[in-house]
Amino acid sequence: MRIGVDLGGTKIEAIALDGEGRVLWRRRVPTPRGDYDATLEAIVGLVRALESEVGAHGTVGMGIPGTLSPATGLVKNANSTWLLGRPLDRDLAERLGRPVRLANDANCLALSEATDGAGAGAAVVFGVILGTGCGGGIAVGGRILAGANAIAGEWGHNPLPWPDEGERPGPPCWCGKRGCIETWVSGPGLSRDHAEATGESATAREIVARAEAGDAAAEAAVDRYERRLARALAGVVNVLDPDVVVLGGGLSLVRRLYDHVPKLWHHWIFSDRVVTRLAPAVHGDSSGGRGAAWLW
Numbered sequence: 643m644r645i646g647v648d649l650g651g652t653k654i655e656a657i658a659l660d661g662e663g664r665v666l667w668r669r670r671v672p673t674p675r676g677d678y679d680a681t682l683e684a685i686v687g688l689v690r691a692l693e694s695e696v697g698a699h700g701t702v703g704m705g706i707p708g709t710l711s712p713a714t715g716l717v718k719n720a721n722s723t724w725l726l727g728r729p730l731d732r733d734l735a736e737r738l739g740r741p742v743r744l745a746n747d748a749n750c751l752a753l754s755e756a757t758d759g760a761g762a763g764a765a766v767v768f769g770v771i772l773g774t775g776c777g778g779g780i781a782v783g784g785r786i787l788a789g790a791n792a793i794a795g796e797w798g799h800n801p802l803p804w805p806d807e808g809e810r811p812g813p814p815c816w817c818g819k820r821g822c823i824e825t826w827v828s829g830p831g832l833s834r835d836h837a838e839a840t841g842e843s844a845t846a847r848e849i850v851a852r853a854e855a856g857d858a859a860a861e862a863a864v865d866r867y868e869r870r871l872a873r874a875l876a877g878v879v880n881v882l883d884p885d886v887v888v889l890g891g892g893l894s895l896v897r898r899l900y901d902h903v904p905k906l907w908h909h910w911i912f913s914d915r916v917v918t919r920l921a922p923a924v925h926g927d928s929s930g931g932r933g934a935a936w937l938w
């Protein structure tokens with residue numbers, strides 16, 4: 643049995659897969675935001691409950707919003723900042739009595755979808771999580787490409803390319819820079835952009851629902867969002883040239899993206915024709931947990 647834990651900014655999901663990738667067990671709990679020890683306890687509690695209810699012992703892989711620094715072995719680059727500088731894999735291994743493999747959550751998404759999802763059989767898959775943050779990960783030949791600094795695919799903290807008037811220098815980002823792609827294409831990024839244009843506060847989900855209902859200001863905000871996402875992904879395609887770009891995270895549920903963004907991105911992709919597909923994660927928000935399980 644393979645156990646995968648997806649540690650997100652708002653929820654922790656544990657999933658157990660059998661040898662054929664069938665889901666044996668799945669449960670979700672809220673993330674104890676800001677509290678490292680409580681986060682460890684929540685993960686250990688999920689794994690213990692899972693093993694007791696399934697009646698089997700499993701390997702444990704985990705996806706996190708960030709990664710382990712190859713230089714220090716400590717968590718870096720996490721927008722869940724209470725994880726930063728912690729030896730998360732070792733702390734969990736000690737509590738669970740077995741080694742724990744840890745990878746970036748977008749890498750887990752890319753691995754899951756390359757294994758048996760929207761990128762099955764594809765040579766190169768770029769996985770993107772559009773949620774509270776904006777992560778990216780790469781699977782090549784069905785395996786994660788981690789990179790020398792363990793940041794391969796992390797394009798969310800590059801600047802938004804081909805900026806329009808009013809997009810420079812861009813909003814401040816938690817990473818210390820301004821105008822990062824994440825500040826535009828994350829859920830909070832869409833909210834902020836809409837609020838600046840209208841003076842109204844609304845969540846990304848509310849803005850998308852209002853656009854669908856014909857609200858002109860919300861429609862304009864989603865249009866701006868699509869154009870930004872198209873530019874951000876065009877920059878990736880120009881470097882990596884993936885077969886498939888798979889979207890996960892809350893904003894991946896916005897169906898119009900899969901129609902509109904590929905109609906826009908060819909403006910910036912350096913190619914006469916673009917065959918790269920843009921697809922939602924087949925395994926939805928379980929893809930992170932599934933990819934974590936596939937780390938073993």
Ligand SMILES: [Zn+2]
Pocket residue numbers: 798799815816817818819822824
């Ligand atoms: Zn940033």
